[in-house]
Amino acid sequence: MEFGNLVQDVVSSHGTNADQRIQERRAKLYRQTPNKNMMDTPLTKMVMSNLGSGKEAPEFKWSMQSHDPRFVHVTAGGVHKVDTLNSAVGATEQMDADASVYLKMTANDARQVMKHEEVMLTLLADDDSHSDHGASVHGEVVGRVINDNNSYAQVKLFKKDTGGGGVDGNVLGQFNQGNARLIVSPISPAMPEGSKLPWTRFREPTEKENYIQTFMAGLGLTGEELSNAQIFTESTYKRYWLQLWKQFNTYIERAIIFGTKRKATVDDNLTGEIQTLSQYRMGGILWMLMDPNFGNGANVFDIRKTGMFMDTNFTGTTWDTGAYDFLKLVLIKLSMFSSGRKKMYTSAIAKQEIINLFERMSHVTVDTKHKDAWGFEVTRIDGLNCSLEISQHTDFSNNPALERDAIIVEPELISGVHKKGRGLAVIKSIKEMKSRQVEDGFGWRDAIHEGIFTTLGIEVDNLDAMCYIKNLGRDFAS
Structure with missing residues (x-):
């Protein structure tokens, strides 16, 4: 007998009132957790403009933020x-x-x-x-x-x-x-009537061709835990799911920021026979900014290496004396391509440095208790070329390699795209796992087949409106 998605024979005897109560309680939990609130919660703190729309054919979008970067210089004496x-x-x-x-x-x-x-x-x-x-x-x-x-x-x-x-x-x-x-x-x-399409087409350099990555997180419960009513309770089950959800969000959030676009093949022999499977990793914002075919490092700013920036010489300047002008110019540069609000994700240390900096400026307003569009508490800076919302990010705060870094994005220009039929899904039974075509290769081997998965990628409408900053709080190039 199997209740919910319990594996067979987890409960040693079937038929006692105690067993029946355990099974009924678990069946109720399966229906309630994860709940609708979890599904409606923003996928990560690195919120995109959408949760991911299915995609089978190319989708064409038009907006006022579209940008054609072409302009050319006529060489000296070149007009004849x-x-x-x-x-x-x-x-x-x-x-x-x-x-x-x-x-x-x-x-x-x-x-x-x-x-x-x-x-x-x-x-x-x-x-x-x-x-x-x-x-x-x-x-x-x-x-x-x-x-x-x-x-x-x-x-x-x-x-x-x-x-x-x-x-x-x-x-x-x-x-x-x-x-x-x-x-x-x-x-x-203005093509003449009856013209054929030219053999070349101009493509916006900020249009991204990206892979779609499969993310999985499985609930790690053993048969022994499931059969012990003192361990497997309603409160522990909810706590396990909350931890799982946070882990899943962390995977996606790190990929959005730091992921590297890559295609590979992986051999899986856990099923008893070797299967060669394709493995795709989506490129994140930092990869896009650094890749020579896209951003080529133009919007990656290292303060310790910054001398001239936007026709301003910061050479020999300290953070205290030059940081305000530098950040002001950064936002002007990003706003040239899109004037929408920007969000900065950074560490606790760097966030405090920036707050202290802007609070000294009389014409800048600092709201440390602002609620953003999704209900997250952020520090909002107004009075610059565009509004800046600063979010304290756990990964930046707790990793010494990132504690002086920050990424600035415009969420409305980042879209999630998932493979058709494989959007965000909560798996609560083997049947659901098969119906969603979830590979049984790299997770999902615990006694309880529950978890979350999605096959997700991101598209960026205008990469020039975003940047990555290193060495916040440090002095400029000497």
Whole structure:
């Protein structure tokens, strides 16, 4: 006889009133724990914008936070008339609408612009008081020539180039004087009717291709524990489940922050025959920030190695004198890509350092008892370029390798994605385990087949809005 998901013969005799009461009590526990509140609780303190939606086909999203990072520099003296390629546009020459020019650039930059794409040509003079500084003229890319550093984009102007509106003002000619930069910013392509899709497509560099990882945590109860009513009580059972839930959350949270994307094969012979199984690990935020194909370390800041940052020289600066300006610039940098609230996860030591720092600033508000959107108590900093919510993180606090580190994310830009039919699930019987197609290979071998599993990955909509900081509280580069 088997009650709930007890293994057979756990109770030595069946039929006494005492046995029946034990079985009824356990059956009731199986129905109640884990309860709905557990399922509705945020999966981890590292909350994502969702718990994970099923995915069989690619999902396309559009938001105001989308970002096209392309812009290219025209190389010095690179603006020429089409009809006379060796003739540069003159200092006061105002090219007419529908006139074409060649913009000289590197081969890599020339590949960044597409035929039929509208571009904005903007003049940035070395002297920002120049009458044509900031002036722009629009046009369409009608052709490209790829030839190493002598590559060109051919642009047909939409209107006469009058620069900033002066009598002889212009954008193209002023650039050729050597005291300005000319920036080409793509706007959008307007393909002719009946066009076929181009053979190349631009992909946002912050769009992530990630693996989906299987997480498991099993309830470790033996047959002896189950058969002892003094050990296996309602209170101990609930405590076991709470510990299991926390362990499961810890696995996921650490993977979201520190996980490394990896595919491997593993041989499992615990069933008596060798099975070769695929093993996938999802990449976490730090891996994305560091990987050369994604963040390439651009948003990983080590204070001890920081000299110049955002055109500000911190060389030789102490933490006390430079930290506020540094953190202010960090948030400005992250807000360039998304102005939403940011969340920092860090240690108790680093959190206190930051609170002490901001409390000295008269125009910054520090609320140490703020409740965030999910009910977690955080320290909220207002008065900077965006709101910052600081959460004390157990792993950072208790690991000497992490106690001076912090990660800043924007939760609304992090989405969970799970394999179809394998979202967050509580397993309470062998039948449920099979129906959910849970591998019987690496856990689930205890006398009681209960636990939690999910096959989960994360997607990041805009990695440039996030960062990782090392050596908080330390002085800057000497």
